[in-house]
Amino acid sequence: MSKYNKTILTNAGLDLAARASSGKAKFTITRAATSTEKLADKSISELQKLTALPSLMQYGEINNVADSAQDKNIVIGTELIFNNKDLTTSYNVNTVGLFAKEDGSNKEILYALTTAAEPETMPDFKDKVLFKFNMTMFVVVGQTDNVSVNVTDNGVVTQQQLSDIIDKLSTKEDLAKMHKDSNDLAMLANPDSIVSNQTTNLDTFTTKGITKFQNAQLSSAGYMQAFDQSTTGLNGWIFNIYSNDSASYIQIVHITNTAYNQGAMYFLRSKANGTSTEDFARLSTIKDHAQFFSLTQRDAKDVVARDENKSFNPDNVVDSGVHRISSTKINAKYDVTDPKDANSGYSFSGFYWGWLFNLNFDDSPTSNAVYQLLVINSGIYFREISVKTNDFPAFNSFSFAKDIANLQTAIANAGSVKTIGGKKPDDKGNINLSSFENPDFVYKYKDTLDVDKATTPGIYSLMDTTLTCSINTNALSAVPGNTDGTTYTGYLVVYKHDAANITQELRIYTGRTVPDFTISTRGIYGNGKYRPDFRRLISDYDYKNIIGYIDGKEVVHQCADLTSGIAYSKANPNIIVVTP
Structure with a gap:
């Protein structure tokens, strides 16, 4: 259990209280806050020097002003409340501070604080569990006439408010009378009106209060689930409860018997006026629950139970209902990727426990649409079959968050291509490489x-x-x-x-x-x-130009006038002259 020390006024708080005591100031206690700072080992003088609350965690609300057991003229109690709504991290409430503001000033001061001898722990809100921490801080204010307190109306009642509400509650005698009336069913036995041996149109039936119908037939343009409006001989009650505007009303229909062994039925709707045709909502009964949730060994239909030498084929189970599977082999396949490939997909192997949920759309043994949900110890599987067209596809398994996470990990480990030449794939996974038709x-x-x-x-x-x-x-x-x-x-x-x-x-x-x-x-x-x-x-054009240039030059000059040897030509000094 948490425990807190006496309240200490800061120097700023002492000054404000002193001036309020002499009538020189008026102020308002504005709000409270918590802190994780451990200040219990600090001296009073050290605490009085504080001007701000260190390590402030959250602000609370001032719920009420309580009377002090001391001098009520100079001491008041402020009832504080803190909660963990939207809090992401838990913490210890080591210090609680109270703030005040002098009239005519916009400056808020740290007025007083109390330190924890044994702190309260404020849990986080991760589990969506609301936690509230209440405490009352008694502080000296000088003169209570010169002090006001900002009280937050947040739906939390004070002790006085609670007492006032209790005074207005029904007395023991009132409750006893109500109990007697309910046991006697006085209002149902003596309704406001009775209709017998006729058809009642619920859309235009506007009689206020409780109406009892006997040997009747009910009709409505609004939808009434699982109710045959051609049924006669009905008994029950109609409740028309009007709102303050005297136009709209709530209509409740309680049918005590039906011709098709449905048992009691309850319908509810909100009507805008006496001619509107809103659909009814039907209240489910225990019998409804039994039809949809007959999962026990007693209620479910056994497909094959506890015989390891037997197995069953879901193709042969087409009637609606819940079918119980117990230590049974299943002759079926699941997650087939290619129906034309006999080896595609997986076969159920081993023995299974669980249920086969069948929804036969038209309750026919040759139905064109039977929805099968297989819930067994290895997973959850679904398929739609057609007996009429002899279409019995494989089951598809359900994928959960863990399966998706494993798939993402497998894709990441597969080393998928993320970039090519620094280019990333587009939104379709394609990478456009540069070319002369697609330049950079x-x-x-x-x-x-x-x-x-x-x-x-x-x-x-x-x-x-x-x-x-x-x-x-x-x-x-x-x-x-x-x-x-x-x-x-x-x-x-x-x-x-x-x-x-x-x-x-x-x-x-x-x-x-x-x-x-x-x-x-x-x-x-x-x-x-x-x-x-x-x-x-160079190109072939350049090459031809070079050949033409060389062909136009005289490389060898023959000198017929020389008898032998090598001669030198003054006319062409760079050419060697050779005699024949």
């Missing part, structure tokens, strides 16, 4: 690309793009471009071997000029400013 960068007309600074690997598409070289301005001198001399059409391909070694390749269309397509390359230094000229690869 696109430069169009009026765009400018500094080739010396293009070091990011990829394919650059150029369409009438201005190319510049800021480091080596002559680097493009051997690269033919468009007729304007500054723009280029084609591609720049950048290969990055490592941070230092980068290869650039220009594939340029020159249009009508010859050659109409050229390839130029160079290697640059990625970490420095080494930017050599581009070197163009």
Whole structure:
């Protein structure tokens, strides 16, 4: 059990109480708060010096003002309440502080505090269990006439409020009379009205109070579950309970007998007026529960029980109801991925315990829709079968949070592709790799690309793009471009071997000029400013030009006027002259 020390007024609280005692100030006790700070070992003077509550955890509510057993003119009791709603972490309430505010001032002060000799533990709200901690702090206020308290009306009653409510409750004699009336069923035996031997339209039946019907037939345009409105000879009561507006009302129908062995039936609806046709809600009975929850050995239908030499096939169990399975083999398959593959999926093996829930849609032995839910010791399985079309598919197993977590772990461990070349999959899981049809960068007309600074690997598409070289301005001198001399059409391909070694390749269309397509390359230094000229690869056109140039030169000059030896030609000093 928690225990707290006497309340200590802070220096600010003492000053305010003194001025209130002399009539020089009025103030309001505003709120309370808890703290995890252990201050019980502090001296009174140390506590009085506090101006704020350290390690404040939560604010509480002032529920009431209690009278003090001491001088009621200078001491008041504040009933405080704290709860753990929305609290994510539990803690010990080591200190409780009380705050106040002087009239005419916006500044709130720490007025008083009490420390814990044995602290209360405030639990967290993770289990959705509400915990409340109540305490009363008695504090000196100087003159109670000069003090007001902010009391929070949060649905928690004070002792006085509780006493007032108790005084208004029914007396023992009132309860005894009510008990006698209920045992006698006086109101049902003597209703406000009685209707007999007729059909009653519940939609337009507006008689207030309790109406008893005898040998009657009931009708309504509103839906009444499991009730046959053609049934005659009904007995029971109609309760019409009107609201304050005298237009809308609650209608309750209690039928004590039916012609089809349903037993007592109860229907309820809220009607807007005397002509509305709202649907009824039917109150379930013990018999309803037995139909849906007959799971015990006594109530359930045994499929095959406790015979390890036998088994059953769910295909042959088509009637509605709960079928109990006990130490039984099941001839069926589940989780078949390919119905055409006889080896696909899994077979139930071993012996099973549990239930087969059958819902036959039209209660026919040749039904087109029978829903089967198999709840056994290995899991939960479901399927829909059709006896009419001889369709008996495999069961599908239910997946739970644990199964999904295992699947996610398996996918992560499978080493799935997350990126290719630094590219992530799109929302459909596809990765678009770069190509000349799908370039990484696109430069169009009026765009400018500094080739010396293009070091990011990829394919650059150029369409009438201005190319510049800021480091080596002559680097493009051997690269033919468009007729304007500054723009280029084609591609720049950048290969990055490592941070230092980068290869650039220009594939340029020159249009009508010859050659109409050229390839130029160079290697640059990625970490420095080494930017050599581009070197163009020769084409067959270039090769033919070279051959023609060589053919036009005189390589050997024959001198017929010399008899023998090697002569020197003054006309062509770079040519060796050989005599025949």
